[in-house]
Amino acid sequence: MITIQNDHFSVKKICESGQCFRLREIGEERYALTALGHYMEITQAGNKITFHCSQEEFDAVWSRYFDMETDYGKIISSVDSEDTYLCRAVVDGLGIRILHQDLWEMIVSFIISQQNNIKRIRKCVDTLCVRYGEKRITKDGTSYYDFPTAEALASAAVDDLRSCNLGYRSRYIHDTSVSVAHGTVNLEAVKHMEYEAARAELMKLCGVGVKVADCICLFALHQTDAFPKDTHIHRVLAERYPEGFPFEKYKGYAGILQQYIFYYDLRGGV
DNA sequence: CATCAGGCGAGAC
DNA sequence: GTCTCGCCTGAT
Numbered sequence: 471m472i473t474i475q476n477d478h479f480s481v482k483k484i485c486e487s488g489q490c491f492r493l494r495e496i497g498e499e500r501y502a503l504t505a506l507g508h509y510m511e512i513t514q515a516g517n518k519i520t521f522h523c524s525q526e527e528f529d530a531v532w533s534r535y536f537d538m539e540t541d542y543g544k545i546i547s548s549v550d551s552e553d554t555y556l557c558r559a560v561v562d563g564l565g566i567r568i569l570h571q572d573l574w575e576m577i578v579s580f581i582i583s584q585q586n587n588i589k590r591i592r593k594c595v596d597t598l599c600v601r602y603g604e605k606r607i608t609k610d611g612t613s614y615y616d617f618p619t620a621e622a623l624a625s626a627a628v629d630d631l632r633s634c635n636l637g638y639r640s641r642y643i644h645d646t647s648v649s650v651a652h653g654t655v656n657l658e659a660v661k662h663m664e665y666e667a668a669r670a671e672l673m674k675l676c677g678v679g680v681k682v683a684d685c686i687c688l689f690a691l692h693q694t695d696a697f698p699k700d701t702h703i704h705r706v707l708a709e710r711y712p713e714g715f716p717f718e719k720y721k722g723y724a725g726i727l728q729q730y731i732f733y734y735d736l737r738g739g740v
Numbered sequence: 741c742a743t744c745a746g747g748c749g750a751g752a753c
Numbered sequence: 754g755t756c757t758c759g760c761c762t763g764a765t
Contacts, residue, residue, distance in 0.1 A: 637761025700746035
């Protein structure tokens with residue numbers, strides 16, 4: 471178990487920002503994360519974060535997952551001081567990070583996310599994991615489920631998926647799982663593509679449109695130019711940036727700012 | 741009882 | 754290319 475101090479790391483805000491549906495609060499300042507075939511608990515008091523894992527596991531798995539190489543202070547200080555809305559958003563979201571999550575998991579999660587709310591998205595994802603994921607048990611006896619593989623989901627009947635309360639997204643998940651399991655869309659290749667190519671390739675998947683593809687690019691491929699525009703972002707851009715959002719000022723990381731704006735708006739920021 | 745939640749696909753034009 | 758419409762389900 472290792473403890474670090476970092477002003478730009480808030481498990482709570484990462485959890486609330488809705489990019490990861492398998493990070494959940496399990497107690498006072500205590501969180502459980504299931505990702506990349508691992509389970510880990512995290513506790514945080516102020517800027518002190520404790521990862522309940524070995525140093526080796528942290529270095530091998532979580533350091534990259536939590537994007538520890540990126541200097542979020544630098545990003546925040548680069549915000550135009552005259553852009554008072556964006557300044558308020560980044561201050562409110564201090565501690566948010568863009569995770570490096572699993573590509574397949576993000577594809578399925580964000581197909582589920584359309585016309586859906588975070589609470590129900592979590593429930594749907596959990597159900598899929600319990601029904602189709604591998605069950606595992608940690609050294610201290612905590613059981614958890616891996617995210618199901620494309621093959622596992624592809625072999626499920628659409629009606630079985632429907633009974634996971636996926637609604638009309640059941641067919642999308644089924645068709646997409648088949649495409650990936652059969653290699654019609656090669657995810658290993660997608661991982662090595664540039665942003666535009668990856669986005670276009672992902673949109674070949676059923677249920678993946680512009681917005682979902684951008685979420686996948688941002689949260690799995692760490693393509694920080696990707697700027698997912700959902701209904702919240704559309705409204706904020708129309709209200710706050712009638713002349714257009716200044717993408718040229720934030721080339722290479724506008725997507726990270728999108729996440730601050732999304733989180734700020736979600737919490738009722740004005 | 742309506743409406744809506746981090747859209748998308750299909751069909752019309 | 755752009756527009757419209759219908760869509761599962763649960764929360765409010």
